[in-house]
Amino acid sequence: MRAALVGIDFGQGDFAASVEELQLLARSAGAEPVTTITAKRSAPDSAYFVGSGKADEIGQAVLDERIEIVIFNHALSPAQQRNLEKRLNIRVLDRTSLILDIFAQRAASHEGKLQVELAQLQHLATRLIRGWTHLERQKGGIGLRGPGETQLETDRRLIGERVKALRARLAKLRKQHETQRRSRGRSQTFSVSLVGYTNAGKSTLFNAVTKAGVYVADQLFATLDTTSRRVYMGQEVGNVVFSDTVGFVRELPHQLVAAFRATLEETIHADLLLHVVDASSPVRMEQIEQVNLVLKEIGADHIPQILVWNKIDAAGLEPSVERDEYAKISRVFLSARTGVGVDLLREAVVEWAKAAPGARLNEAYPIDADEAELDTDDAAQEPDRSDSGDDSSTSRSSPTTHVGSH
Ligand SMILES: Nc1nc2c(ncn2[C@@H]2O[C@H](COP(=O)(O)OP(=O)(O)OP(=O)(O)O)[C@@H](O)[C@H]2O)c(=O)[nH]1
C-alpha cells in the first residue's frame, strides 16, 4: 500500500530520527512509504493539524504519487482526522492507530489478541464519543435527533459492553497467571527479562543466550508476546529463566502501555533486567530514557538493570564490561549478531544470580548478623553444602561479595 508520511517539526527532540522511525513503523505495518512531507510549526492547527496550505500540498502528493494512505507521525484528534479524510478524500492514520494496527497484526497469544482488541476499542471509543458530541454541537441538539445519532449511541453501547467483557476476561487470565506463579512458589530460579527499545536486538540476543529460535526481523515490534526459556547456567546458579519481551517505543499509546502490562508481567517479576540498547543508533540515549519511562509506568523501575550495548559491530566498539561504584556489572558491550561479547553477558548474569538476595545463600558471602542467622538455618537443613564452602570463598573475592551487605 503506497503511503505518504507526514511529520511536523515542533522543534522538540531529534526530528530526523523520529521521521525515520515513522518510516520503519509504516513498513512494519505493511505500507510502502513513497513520500515524506514535513513542515515546521509552533503548534498544531486545530482543524487539519497542518495548515491548509500544507494540506493541499499533501493532497497534490496523493494525486501525483498515487498514494493510498496518509500516515501522520502524531496523535490526531478525531475531528482533525475526519477533516483531513474529507479534504484529501483518502484514509488518514495517526501514529496511535498505526501502532495499534501493527500490534493487531502481530499479537499471537490469546491474551495478546484480547489486549490489542481492548486497546483498539478504547481508541475507537474516544473517537466515537467525541465524534458524537461534535455532531451534537453542530446540530444544536434538541429536536434534531436523527438516525445517525441513534446509530452512534448503539455503537457506543456495544463497544462499552465489549470492552467490559474483554476487561473481565483479561482480569481472569491475569489471576490465573498469578495463581500459577504462586503455586510454583517463591521460585529459586533466577529470572532475567530482556527489555529495550524496539529493534534494539532483544530477540537476537535472546537467541544467542538461550539458543532458541525466536522471530528476529528488522521491523518494529517483531516480538509481541513474551517468550521465556529456562537455561542451565552452570553448577553454581543452576537454571536461569530468560524472557524476551515486546519492544518499547516513544509515545507508545497510553492504552497500550496499560494493556500490555500483563504481557510485561514477566518483566515486573524479574530479578534482573537486561536493558538492550542499539549502540549504533544516534538516538540511543533518548531511547534508553524512553524505555526507563515505560519501566516506571509498569512498576519495574526498582529492578536492577544491566545495560547491554548491543550491535557493537555496527558501532565500532570493543566487547567489554563496566562496573559501577559497588563493583557490580552495570554495562556490557557486545554484538548479539556476531556473538562477540555474549559470553561476557552470560558471566555477568551468573555473577548477578549468585549475588541475588533470594539466591541460595552460601557461606562464601560476607553477611551481616541478621542474614547470618538465616544462613545458619539454611545450612542446618542442607549440611552437605557447607562442605564445599571453603575454597569457593577464597576464589570469589569478586564483586559479588558486596551483595549481602546492603
Ligand atoms: N549489526 C547488528 N545488527 C543486529 C545485532 N543484533 C540484532 N541486530 C539486527 O537488528 C534487527 C532487530 O533485531 P531483533 O532481535 O528483532 O530486535 P528486537 O529488539 O527483538 O525487536 P522487536 O521485537 O521488534 O522489539 C535485526 O535486523 C537484527 O538482525 C547486532 O549485534 N549487530
Ligand SMILES: [Mg+2]
Ligand atoms: Mg523481538
